Amino acid sequence: MKSGFFLRRRHPPEADGGAFLSAGRGEFPFSELDRYQPLAAPQNRLYDAMREGLPILDAAIGKLVRLIGTFRIRTGDAAADRRLRRFLRTLPAGGAGRGIDSFVASYLDSLLCYGNAVGEMVLSPERDRIAALLPASLEGLEIGRAADGVGGEVFLRRGSERIRPPHPELIFHSTLGARPGEVVGRSLFWGLPFVSGVLLKIWDATAKNFERVGNVRFAVTYKPAADGSDRGMVRERAEQIAAAWSSAMSDSRVRDFVCAGDVEIKVIGADNQVLDTQVPVRQLLEQMVAKTGIPPFLLGLSWSSTERMSAQQADILTSELESYRRLLEPVLDRIASTQLRLWGLPYEPTIEWSVINLQDEAERAQARLHRAQALQIERELGVAGAIDPGYLAGDFD
Numbered sequence: 001m002k003s004g005f006f007l008r009r010r011h012p013p014e015a016d017g018g019a020f021l022s023a024g025r026g027e028f029p030f031s032e033l034d035r036y037q038p039l040a041a042p043q044n045r046l047y048d049a050m051r052e053g054l055p056i057l058d059a060a061i062g063k064l065v066r067l068i069g070t071f072r073i074r075t076g077d078a079a080a081d082r083r084l085r086r087f088l089r090t091l092p093a094g095g096a097g098r099g100i101d102s103f104v105a106s107y108l109d110s111l112l113c114y115g116n117a118v119g120e121m122v123l124s125p126e127r128d129r130i131a132a133l134l135p136a137s138l139e140g141l142e143i144g145r146a147a148d149g150v151g152g153e154v155f156l157r158r159g160s161e162r163i164r165p166p167h168p169e170l171i172f173h174s175t176l177g178a179r180p181g182e183v184v185g186r187s188l189f190w191g192l193p194f195v196s197g198v199l200l201k202i203w204d205a206t207a208k209n210f211e212r213v214g215n216v217r218f219a220v221t222y223k224p225a226a227d228g229s230d231r232g233m234v235r236e237r238a239e240q241i242a243a244a245w246s247s248a249m250s251d252s253r254v255r256d257f258v259c260a261g262d263v264e265i266k267v268i269g270a271d272n273q274v275l276d277t278q279v280p281v282r283q284l285l286e287q288m289v290a291k292t293g294i295p296p297f298l299l300g301l302s303w304s305s306t307e308r309m310s311a312q313q314a315d316i317l318t319s320e321l322e323s324y325r326r327l328l329e330p331v332l333d334r335i336a337s338t339q340l341r342l343w344g345l346p347y348e349p350t351i352e353w354s355v356i357n358l359q360d361e362a363e364r365a366q367a368r369l370h371r372a373q374a375l376q377i378e379r380e381l382g383v384a385g386a387i388d389p390g391y392l393a394g395d396f397d
Contacts, residue, residue, distance in 0.1 A: 044114050044138055047189050050196045051113065056285065056299055057189060057196070060292040061112050063299070065105050067321055068328075069354040073336045075347035084336065084349075092132040100335070104328060106135040111176050111327065114138055115185035118154050118173040119331065121338060130339050143173060143184050152183030172334055174327050192291055199284040202277050216267050220245050223262040293320040318356050325353055 051058040073088070074081055093103035103119070111117035118136040123129070142162065146153040154173050156163040165171050175185030189196075222241055224234050241263065282303075289296050295317060296303045329351050336349035 043187075043193075046193060047113050047187050050189055050193065053200050054196055054288070056288060057192075057292070059299055060288075060294050061109055061188070063294055064112060064292070064321070064324065065108050067317070067356070068104075068108060068324055069321070069356055070101065071325075071332065071354065072352045073332065074350045074352055075340065075345070076350075077345075077347060080340070080345055080347055083343075084339065087129075087339065088336075091130065094132065094134045100133065100332075103133040103135060104332070107174075107331065108324065108328065110135060110138065111174050111185070112188045112324075115176045115178075115187040115190065116143060116173060118143075118171065120172075121170045121335065123170065123342075127342070129342055130335070133335065143175075145183055170338075172331055174331060176327065188292060190291075192288060195284050195287050199281065202281060202284075206277060218245075218249075219266045221264040221266075223264070225262070293317060321356050 051061065072081075073084060075084065088100040090098065091100060091103075092098055093100065094106065097103065097106065107117045107119055116138060118138065118141060120134045120136055121130050122132040122134060124131040140157055142155045142157045143152050144155055144162075152173065152175070153168060154165065154171050156165070175183065176188065177186040177190065178184060179186070220241060222234075222238050285301065289299065289301065293316060295314065298317075332351050333349055340347055340349065
């Protein structure tokens with residue numbers, strides 16, 4: 001197998017060791033969000049930090065990748081279909097992945113998270129087949145304007161040097177939500193860094209409050225006698241109380257603390273009121289759910305349990321998934337077309353996706369059954385032409 005263009009990349013070590021998160025004792029752990037600058041690009045490390053700090057965002061990407069469904073590539077010839085299907089099912093897809101489904105999952109994950117995805121077809125030494133599909137890391141890559149001034153082209157950035165791939169026909173890329181006139185896409189998380197930073201700070205403050213209040217700390221105060229009778233023994237008694245208190249607290253067994261004199265013991269922070277975070281946290285999560293397009297119940301958020309609301313959310317999700325499928329179809333068509341040409345087959349591939357929502361299909365079948373029953377009843381009653389048979393078959397607006 002010929003080595004791919006992206007496999008030959010060698011990234012120089014970064015000055016900071018390649019870390020994109022810095023955490024100090026008592027500091028906000030996701031400082032990458034504090035350095036967020038609107039309209040700055042690229043911000044792939046920022047999106048990685050968001051997925052690490054907010055599991056709901058990582059779950060949203062995983063849900064979308066799995067809900068995209070499966071597909072079949074047809075050519076119109078049964079023998080060619082079987083050969084192509086068997087070939088794509090066993091094709092190496094980078095790392096431990098195997099099969100075009102594994103490649104599509106990794107490719108779509110990059111597209112949703114970063115707004116851009118790059119892949120490469122690696123040919124065999126004989127150039128008679130695709131030896132592997134490689135989803136490329138965006139680190140060190142640059143997507144710029146193509147020579148024709150219309151589309152985009154992938155370059156390897158090495159310092160100030162811009163390297164063009166020797167075989168650009170084997171490299172493809174996709175963009176998500178690119179603005180007019182731009183060749184670089186936008187992440188699904190576009191617009192969420194500020195919201196994510198606020199939510200993470202709330203959770204960080206909550207954790208610190210529970211650390212202070214949950215792990216109870218005490219303030220022990222010894223007050224000397226008012227008549228001054230123990231004036232010369234204040235320091236000694238304070239040291240004795242401190243030693244006895246430390247011994248009582250460090251012992252795993254429950255022990256009583258007994259002392260003589262005016263000693264007051266209070267729990268530090270017991271009088272403080274912990275802020276209610278339920279309302280602000282829900283408001284922030286609502287913004288994230290709205291951006292991802294996934295119904296809240298799929299992410300474990302029980303905000304509404306009405307059947308009608310769930311059906312509406314399912315319709316919205318279906319339209320979102322169909323838009324992602326349209327972004328993937330040119331890539332799948334290019335992969336299948338390339339392999340068919342290498343085999344010398346003159347077929348044009350067609351991508352057929354599985355049904356996203358089987359409930360919709362069941363409701364459609366039920367509606368057709370009701371129409372058929374109505375048509376049969378009208379015929380028995382002698383009412384002719386009341387229902388168009390084409391309407392019964394689904395040929396209607």
